[in-house]
Amino acid sequence: MSLQPIAPQGDSRIEHKTAVVNGHTYHYLLGVPPGGKFNDTVFLIHGWPDLSLGWRYQIPMLLDLGFRVVAPDLMGFGGTDAPKVPPNDINVYGLKRASDNIAELAKIVGADRIILGGHDWGGMVVWRCAQWHPELVSHVFSVCTPYLPPRKEYFSAELLVKGPLPQFQYQIQLASGDVEKSVKDEESIRQFLKGLFGGQGPNGETCFDPYQGLIAENLPLIGDSRLLNGDVLDYYVKEYARHGIHSTLNWYRTRKANWEEDLALLDKQTISIPALYVEATYDTVLTPEMSKGMEAFVPNLTRGDVPATHWALTQKPEEVNAIVSKWLADQGFGTRSSL
Template structure:
């Protein structure tokens, strides 16, 4: 029988916990196998506009296979703090800060080592965390997000859009400050979330295009999404109502701060991730297109590849296929033999 996804509002398999990490409060979903014994700890890092519940189909698999699971809300999302910028520095929404906070949270829960998985922004975070904290992370996997090594040259989002990645045009809009002017109450947040997860209007109207970003005029007419609806949509709306959308968009404003901090990685010649890695490509991802991952082998000597026929929302669109790839990879690493008892 397929494992049932976590219901973050009321599910006995996970706890909602909060911890003070490097001066800010983080909310996270925390779960242990039913036996209370676990062989390793897996951290799952979400992207935008997700939250920790974005991993709701993967958490049950990992618990059932004997792992302890921690799925935090990133800075600015859900129950985690959302410090304002300014007066705070934008680097609070950067890769190094996220990496340091993952390490801090691991220490709080007593994990000397962790397996780290990510999707979307979370995928970018976990690759960087493997560079910043190699002593902590034993294995790392990413769904949809390829590894791009640190660079000594700064390339702005504008230059990426004009050059190799025109599909990143939406990132310019999200960073501009215009989005939160229109998506600023419960109803507009609800329509925005419906649309981002695939809800369409009566004439096929869409909420977002990669090149242009959010199509505000279409939001009022959008119908339900197959991937995010009912109680789960209500939960996401509730989580977004805590801080609004502005703080989550700070992740699109931190590119230069990330580059500045990563010059230290360049100086230390830290580009190679030698630990076992897994990359799961979504073949129909129009944002993180398959060709973006073509050079990863040169930086990852222990890379395993998998792919699913899915859009950017592979975690929830094709959860059985994604889980099967993760499960096979973990078992290939000598981890995660399925327990005899079922949850």
């Protein structure tokens, strides 16, 4: 099975497409197996600070298995619109709106049912989309992000940090507006992305820590990242420079808005469709412990784990692909040769 990742430009396996989705332009990658035949469609939803191309190692695997693949840039990222807040409500960056946009994009590409995969924020999106649109999502999988059921009580980020999730301290900083003061042009965006994807300074300096957030003074020191470099890094920098970093950080300003909309799902906490959770054993933010008890709410759950940090998709692509492809096979999905 091919592991040649999707190139950002000029890759014949995918097309860069746009569509107007609920009033906003979305950019998405569209891949169709050779010959144009497919039985099922997989949507792949990225997280922060990532793009649709974050799935560049998984898209070829899914195409090889005979799936059509749709990977959008989320609201505020890359080629997708970045509506300003205000005048727009912050809910435009919320989980329900993202779920509704996936459903609308599925209609646009002619998919009545989809398999839905997510990572990081995209993981939160796919779990909620399975709840908001159960008629659309037949199977769901998430890399790194466990399922967290809707709650009747509201917990602010400050309360979470003081309680069960101290490693979420960075989210308070990301929502504050401080990051934009340091990450504001192509050069600082480049250093920021290199650092977030594992680049370090000459003495091991880092520019991000879950308990501190962005360490701005270290940005100039950051060297190359093994996970994001070359043409792919250049592409990410250009895509992030379209809107700046602010719109992507709006996702961290939606906690209360998401909770308010989640209240309508309190009687739909159980996700009964087949689901896969791929744990990254060295993820310091979405730690493996966070997934304890998921089976109570996701009874048809399969688990897998990879020895990776948060960037499992690109750090351990063979292992992630092996888990996802086996799960799909176990669900009865065939290979391209059977089409």
